[in-house]
Amino acid sequence: MIIKTRNLTKKVSSEEGELIILNDINLELEKEKSLAVVGPSGSGKSTLLGLLAGLDSPTSGEVFLNNRPLHELNEDQRAKVRKENVAFVFQSFELLPGLTALENVMLPSELNRDKDAETRASEYLTRVGLGKRLKHYPRQLSGGEQQRVAIARAFACKAKVLFVDEPTGNLDNKTGTKISELLFEVNEESSNALVVVTHDTNLASKCDNQIELSEGSIA
DSSP, X not given: OOEEEEEEEEEXXXXXXXXXXXXXXXXXXXXXXXXXXXXXXXXXXXXXXXXXXXXXXXXXXXXXXXXXXXXXXXXXXXXXXXXXXXXEEOTTOOOOTTSOXXXXXHHXXXXXXXXTHHHHHHHHHHHTTOTTOTTOOGGGSOHHHHXXXXXXXXXXXXXXXXXXXXXXXXXXXXXXXXXXXXHHHHHHHHTOEEEEEOSOXXXXXXXXXXXXXXXXXXX
């Protein structure tokens, strides 16, 4: 299993008392498989994504990423596991404004001293339809184009697990369909695992597995 959780729970304190964000989540995902996490807004989807990727730590329970017990690690240790195993596509894109589209996509590979960083970055930007936007900065790109840069960057990392938060949310139907197809195409090419948080029922239906969250629990 590339991902496994046991009784995963996340709680936070609020003025109204303790708030349960996720409650007793048990799931498994094999290598080379895909998982869609669906459910209404506020059901805990993005929180679950963060816990599975090691961006946050659970209140209780266990979460394993590529056999590493994330629930037992501190932030520095989790960061090392993330660097070695995962890539992300966030809803907020997280592009660096001072870098071009090409440089943004190259950056993670360059940090890993990958000699093919530029070639691969250019290839994936072309595949997401931005071959003519390589030298453009984020401020010169639309929201949908910025999202495609973020997706190209995640593809170029060649990570063991790709975490994607609403990949088609800012895209028109035609581009969304293209990106959806590309997600699974790259997933098959790279033999990585894919975890997608989405409201797109068509995208979710293409995944090997699907879970629905409702008020922090698996429905």
